[in-house]
Amino acid sequence: MSPRRSRTIVAAFATLGLSGLLAFTALQDSPEDATQISQIHKAFVQMAGNPQDALPTKSRVFPVHDMKRPQPTMVEPGMTGTASSPGTAPSDATVLLGPGTGMDAWNHDRWTVGADGVMQVKAGTGDVKSNDFFGDCQLHIEWMIPADRDCNGQGGCNSGVFFLDKYEVQILGSNPNQTYPDGQAGAMYAQYPPLVNPCRPNGEWNEYDIIFTSPRFNEDGSLKSPGTATVIFNGVVVQNHSTFMGVTSHGSKATYKKHSPEGQIRLQDHGDPISFANIWVRPLQPRTLAW
Ligand code: MG
Numbered sequence: 001m002s003p004r005r006s007r008t009i010v011a012a013f014a015t016l017g018l019s020g021l022l023a024f025t026a027l028q029d030s031p032e033d034a035t036q037i038s039q040i041h042k043a044f045v046q047m048a049g050n051p052q053d054a055l056p057t058k059s060r061v062f063p064v065h066d067m068k069r070p071q072p073t074m075v076e077p078g079m080t081g082t083a084s085s086p087g088t089a090p091s092d093a094t095v096l097l098g099p100g101t102g103m104d105a106w107n108h109d110r111w112t113v114g115a116d117g118v119m120q121v122k123a124g125t126g127d128v129k130s131n132d133f134f135g136d137c138q139l140h141i142e143w144m145i146p147a148d149r150d151c152n153g154q155g156g157c158n159s160g161v162f163f164l165d166k167y168e169v170q171i172l173g174s175n176p177n178q179t180y181p182d183g184q185a186g187a188m189y190a191q192y193p194p195l196v197n198p199c200r201p202n203g204e205w206n207e208y209d210i211i212f213t214s215p216r217f218n219e220d221g222s223l224k225s226p227g228t229a230t231v232i233f234n235g236v237v238v239q240n241h242s243t244f245m246g247v248t249s250h251g252s253k254a255t256y257k258k259h260s261p262e263g264q265i266r267l268q269d270h271g272d273p274i275s276f277a278n279i280w281v282r283p284l285q286p287r288t289l290a291w
Contacts (some may be wrong), residue, residue: 035186081232086277093280147203158270174199
């Protein structure tokens, strides 16, 4: 909308009051505004690339400060975990692990779990995968290396959390531990080291909050938009909307191959007795335009 047109509308407000407001509301749907919205949307889709980001429809277009716009749903937040005690999940989360859940959310029960909701890798029994499938989501997970564990590079203190069963954020005893940086705790394994290393010592709980976006593919199998992850590690950003270069691999460059935008959350049995607690997921809707 041009400045001149805006001034005209303000003047109309002053002289017409309520009828001016109604006139402005009508202008939101003018061809000029529709063109502007279309241009913003085109840039947005080029940036985000999500096929779910449909063109704004009449029902999704709201004037600024429109009280008819749906209110955000009230959510009761969980308790934040500490180095000595895991936290709790918010009210709208899908809880994968917590007090009393046992291994119900997972595809096998060969790992050990207590009534307190602390689960531990039982070495050699295999990774666990969530029974449910998730796509774009916020995932919270708390993990601890045993206090007496010797961490030596990738050995002794290793696990990982995978999205869609394919994309790993590394879990590793990293306080302190010298290893290849793209294998440290908080790394997008074999792709990006964490920006910094806020890992707590063995015997203390660490936590990740990860905002994950699934990659999208075109009909012909080519990549439409890559997967991304923002990782907050003990309250510190260590991945800032980092782009997955492909499915996690070891010792080779990652590549993409078309797959579903949803899949299982997987925790790695790397042969080490890593403990987990307070694991929950909140599926996220695709990003949308404001108006
Ligand atoms: Mg790992």
